[in-house]
Amino acid sequence: MTRPHHRPTTPGEAFFDAIEGAADPAVVAELAERTAELLVRGARGSDDAELVERLVHLAEDEGLEALAELWAAAPPTTSAGSLWRLYLLREWVHAQPLEAARQFDAGRHIAQADHVVAGVAEPPGPEELRAMVDQVLRGIAHSEFGDVLLRAAAFARVVAAGRGTEPVGGGVPARRGPAALMAEMADQLEQAARLELAG
8 A cells, every 4th residue: 555645834823923923942953953854854755846946046035034043053063054044045046146156166176076076167256155055045946955065065165265366465375265265165065065964
């Protein structure tokens, strides 16, 4: 006997209202991780195009601030912490595509292996980067989550390398600050990916 197929869901207003009403930080953290797991595991293998697009546009539909309240404090190696970093990367690329493209272009000559893993079309212009980050999020439904995280980590590492070439005040290369933060995000995404792939 075959089991009925249940359509995967994404959180809606009722879920976010419930989070806001939960005062206990441990309860909020547990709900946040459960929601992240629902997204990651529930969407896996879905051929529902509408669901996949809801995943891609979740930050726009629910608001990045709502996702921040839910997931930003989660440890980086959890599903919640990983999803927060994925949506943060997407938000940055869509909000500042010219800057993202410039930094990625500068970094791809330094972090060549990561450039290949990131899989950005050539030449890596603003539209190519937007398409790539959206494709990464679609991968939550169509790929192994660990592979999604590795691709995002590679992208962040290339951007970090590009940021490291940019001068800051006095012509000093920006080896700290934004470059270091992006490199840290790359490390966190990669660590989460390794844990995911190890089961």
